[in-house]
Amino acid sequence: MKVTINDVAKHAGVSMKTVSRVINKEPSVRKKTYDLVMQAVEELNYQPNTAARNLAGTSSFAIGLVYDNPNAYYVIDMQNGVLSRCKEEGYELVIHPCCAQDPDMHKEIATMIQRSRLAGLVLTPPLSEQQDIIDMLDNLGVAYVRLLSGQSNASAPSESKNEEIKANNCIYVDDYAAAYEITEHLIKLGHKTIAFACGDAEHKSTTERLAGYQQALKDHDLTLNDDLIYEGTYSFESGVEGAKALLKNNNAHKITAILGGNDEIAAGALFASRLMNIAIPEQLSISGFEDSPFSRQTWPKLTTAHQANSVISEHAARLLFSKTRGSRKQDKDIITTFTPSVVVRESTGPAPV
C-alpha cells in the first residue's frame, strides 16, 4: 500500500539517491538509468511523500497565496491561476485569506511561513502594497512576488537595500493605461461630463485608475471637476451610494457617464439608476473595470476593462518559481506587465443630445 523511495530503488537496482535525482529531475543522470527508475516508479505507483521531502530538503514544496479581497471572482481566479502552475511544478498551494487592517497581520503571515516552511509567497493587493509585510518577508529571506498596480518600468516601489532583487519580483497591472483607454472610449462616444466612482482609497489601483481617467479628460480638453469624483469602496453598495450621490441634482453637472472603479461598483450604479428611473445607456452610460463574470450578468451587460486575473496570477506563480529551489529552467516567457483592454458591451452608448 505504501511505496517508499527505497522500494523503488531496490526494484530498479539503484540507490535511493538516484531515484531521488530522477524524481527531482536533477541533471547528471544517464538516460538509461532515468528510464529504468521511471519504469519502476510507474510499476510500483510510487508517490513521493511531500512531508518527507519538505523536511529533508532545503525548502518545502508549497507556496502560499495571501489575499484580503472580498471579491469572490477575483480570489477564485487568482487561486486557479496559481494552482495551475503549482500542479505543473508539483507544488502545493496554501491559501491564506486575511485582513489587511489587522495590525498583527505580518506576524500571522510569518507564523504561517515558518510552520509550513513555504518556498515562496504570492501577494495580492492591497497586501502587496504594505511595507511592513514586505520588510518582514525580506527579513525572513522568503521568496515572494507582488501583484501591483502600475508599470514595471516605474521605479521599484520598495525602499529596501537590495534593489536589484526588488525590481524583479513584481507583476504589474497597468490600471492607469486601462482607465485612460476606457475614459477615452466614453469621450469618443461624445460624453463630456464623466463621473468616476472610486474604490478604496488605500488601494493603489484606485489612484492609478483615477489618474488615468483624469489624464484622458485633460488630453481631450475636458475640465476636471472634483464634484464628479465619488470616493467609495470596491463594493456593490458603494456603487449604489456613489451613483445616488453623483446623480442627485444632476441638473448642475449633467453627468452622462459614470466610470465605476470596478464591476461591482458599476453594477451598483446600474442598480441605483434603475431606482431613479434612468435608462442605461440611453440617458446614462456606465462602465465597469475588471471584466469579472459579474459584468456579463447585469442588465444591460457592462462595458468594462478586461483583466485576465487567472493569467496574471499564473505569471506571478511562474515568476515565483523562477526564484525558488533549483529554478532549473529559466522561464523567459513571463509577462510582468498586463494592461487590461476595453470590452464594449451594452452599458455604454452615445451621449444623449
Next chain:
Amino acid sequence: MKVTINDVAKHAGVSMKTVSRVINKEPSVRKKTYDLVMQAVEELNYQPNTAARNLAGTSSFAIGLVYDNPNAYYVIDMQNGVLSRCKEEGYELVIHPCCAQDPDMHKEIATMIQRSRLAGLVLTPPLSEQQDIIDMLDNLGVAYVRLLSGQSNASAPSESKNEEIKANNCIYVDDYAAAYEITEHLIKLGHKTIAFACGDAEHKSTTERLAGYQQALKDHDLTLNDDLIYEGTYSFESGVEGAKALLKNNNAHKITAILGGNDEIAAGALFASRLMNIAIPEQLSISGFEDSPFSRQTWPKLTTAHQANSVISEHAARLLFSKTRGSRKQDKDIITTFTPSVVVRESTGPAPV
C-alpha cells in the same frame, strides 16, 4: 532564527517528548509543566514544523477540500468555512478544484491524498455524490465528509459494507424542504402557474428542489405540468435560455412566476425578462435559491432561499475533525442537516390579476 522542539525542551528543562505533548494538547501533563513549557514556547517564539509533524505522526496536519463548482461565491464560502475550522485546529487546507467529468478523477484525488498524507477530505456536490470516489476513499481508509442534498434521516446513500460509519459522515442540505417552502411562498402570493428552471440534472440538489416544488404544488391542488419545467444547468446563461423558452408563447400557460434552481439561474431569468420587457415583479415573480451575494446585486433584488454555505462547510470540517487524529473532544454541536430558509426580497410579488 530557527527554533526546534529541542531548544524549547532545554529552555524549559524538560524532555522533547513533554514539549510535544504540550503543543499537541495531549492529556497527562501536569498543569505546572504545561505552563512551564508554554512559557518557553512563548519566549522562544517556537513554531512547530509542519513537515516534521506530518512525517513523524500517523496522519498529517492537513485536510483537503475537493470541489467542482463554477460558482465562485459558493466555492469561496466553502473554503472560508473549512478554513476557519482549520485555523482553530491548527491544520492546513489543501484545495483541489477538479472536473467531475474526468474519468481519472479518483486517481488524481488518490494521488493527492497519498502525496500529502491528508488527514481527511471534505467533498462538495457533485463529487460527493460519485460512488467511484467514495469507494476509492473507503479503500484508502481516509476519513471524509460528504456534503449532500437531502435529509440525514434518509437512508444512507452508500452501498458499502460498514454502514454504521457511512451514515455518520454526511452533512445534509434539505433542498426539498426549502424548495417546498419557497414554492409555498409563491402560492400564497396567489400564483397558480409557477415554472421551475432546473440546474444540472446530475446534481442531487436539482432533483430534490424539483421534488419539493412539485410536492408544494400538489399539496395546494395545483396541477403539475412538465411544460413548466425547464431542464438546464446552474448558470446565468441557462437562466436566460430557460426564461426565454418558458415565456415564449406564454399565452398558453400564463406563467406568473419562475422558480430558479439557484440565484444565477434566477438572475438569468431576470435578464431575459428585461429583454422581453416584462416587469418584475408586477408581471412576473422570480425567485432564486442559495442567497449568494449575487442575489442582492440584481435589480430588483432576488427573493431566495438562504443557504449558509460557510456555516455548512464549517460544520463539515467539524465533523471531519471529530473523526480524525485524537478526536480529543467530542464535538456535540455539529449540525448535520441544514434547511435553507426563504428570504423575501423584491423579485416576488402578488400574482397579476
Next chain:
DNA sequence: ATGCAGTTTGACAGCGTTGTCATTTTAACT
C-alpha cells in the same frame, strides 16, 4: 595501456517531530 578530468552513482547522516515503551513520580490506599 595510462592518466586525467568530467560525469554518474552511492553510503550515510541528518531534517524536526512523534510513537513506543521503559522509567520515575505522584496519589490513594492499607
Next chain:
DNA sequence: AGTTAAAATGACAACGCTGTCAAACTGCAT
C-alpha cells in the same frame, strides 16, 4: 510507613526523503 495502581515524564528509534561528499565509472588524450 508500605504497598500499589495510576499519572507523568523521558530515551530513543523511526518517519521518508535529500544534502554532502566520497567512490566509481566514463571518455578522451596521451
